[in-house]
Amino acid sequence: MTARDCKPRSSTTSLSPNNEEMKEEMKRVDRNGYYGRDLALVHHLGFAFHAEACAPGILRILEPVRARGGMVLELGCGSGLLTKELLRAGHRVIATDASPSMLELAAELLAAELLDGDVELRHLTLPDDPVPKADAIVAVGHPINYLPDPDALDRALAAIADALRPPGLLAIDICDLEYGRARRGIPGVARVGETWAVIARYEMPSPDRFIRDITTFLREESGSWRRSDEFHENLLVKVDRVPELLARRGVRARIESSFGDETLDEGLYAVIGEKLAGQELSP
Numbered sequence: 001m002t003a004r005d006c007k008p009r010s011s012t013t014s015l016s017p018n019n020e021e022m023k024e025e026m027k028r029v030d031r032n033g034y035y036g037r038d039l040a041l042v043h044h045l046g047f048a049f050h051a052e053a054c055a056p057g058i059l060r061i062l063e064p065v066r067a068r069g070g071m072v073l074e075l076g077c078g079s080g081l082l083t084k085e086l087l088r089a090g091h092r093v094i095a096t097d098a099s100p101s102m103l104e105l106a107a108e109l110l111a112a113e114l115l116d117g118d119v120e121l122r123h124l125t126l127p128d129d130p131v132p133k134a135d136a137i138v139a140v141g142h143p144i145n146y147l148p149d150p151d152a153l154d155r156a157l158a159a160i161a162d163a164l165r166p167p168g169l170l171a172i173d174i175c176d177l178e179y180g181r182a183r184r185g186i187p188g189v190a191r192v193g194e195t196w197a198v199i200a201r202y203e204m205p206s207p208d209r210f211i212r213d214i215t216t217f218l219r220e221e222s223g224s225w226r227r228s229d230e231f232h233e234n235l236l237v238k239v240d241r242v243p244e245l246l247a248r249r250g251v252r253a254r255i256e257s258s259f260g261d262e263t264l265d266e267g268l269y270a271v272i273g274e275k276l277a278g279q280e281l282s283p
């Protein structure tokens with residue numbers, strides 16, 4: 001079942017499409033420009049595999065937080081694919097994203113799965129929106145690489161570290177410079193499903209910029225195909241720098257090749273960390 005097949009069971013999430021106030025808020029916050037309606041749906045239909053592959057390892061890492069009933073904050077939750085697994089495992093979750101279309105899909109998916117009881121969906125655009133305090137912070141699908149420049153990325157990591165309540169856990173994925181190197185010379189990718197197709201053309205104007213010119217096609221009820229285009233610019237980072245940055249805010253982190261048994265795309269790394277009591281203040 002796809003999110004679009006799912007009808008919201010009720011308007012219990014804060015993102016009921018019938019809520020005029022929320023519609024206005026969604027217009028206001030749609031300033032990031034990534035993942036409009038069509039690409040959000042194509043991502044949901046065709047790219048669920050990454051969140052699903054990461055979920056078992058992340059759930060293992062977060063087990064102590066689940067055991068004590070702590071709050072998990074998810075950044076860049078997209079259409080709720082990891083959120084769903086966190087909720088199924090019994091976590092309390094605040095799931096956030098910069099894209100209103102992604103949040104609408106997440107609201108539909110979680111309501112259809114009857115999982116909307118213990119979740120709050122919120123618009124949150126890094127690096128400047130306030131990050132709510134949490135006992136664990138997770139993010140998959142490299143939302144951190146969507147930040148526009150190194151300063152924004154550093155500010156986002158600092159805000160994330162500061163929002164962790166000790167003993168807090170961190171599990172996020174980030175694209176290293178290697179992500180771009182591994183794709184140099186590759187013109188792009190194309191994938192096709194029954195009701196959707198996506199073509200992404202790659203450009204790497206510098207070692208830390210990974211640009212995708214993305215065209216999607218979605219089949220409409222009439223049988224015709226609707227085309228949309230998005231331009232994504234990802235900032236690639238030297239992942240070795242990340243533990244150093246987090247350490248300044250009291251989070252001890254390590255870089256791993258995966259969260260658990262999954263294999264991450266070449267150049268994508270798991271950052272796994274913890275913030276211990278007494279480490280809250282920056283040195």
Ligand SMILES: C[S@@+](CC[C@H](N)C(=O)[O-])C[C@H]1O[C@@H](n2cnc3c(N)ncnc32)[C@H](O)[C@@H]1O
Pocket residue numbers: 032034035043047048050051075076077078079080081082096097098099102124125126127139140141142143146147
């Ligand atoms: C590749 S998608 C991954 C979505 C989801 N986590 C998954 O794995 O299916 C990246 C997500 O990051 C979100 N994102 C991009 N820039 C962001 C920002 N500045 N702050 C918060 N989220 C952002 C996008 O809207 C999108 O949902």
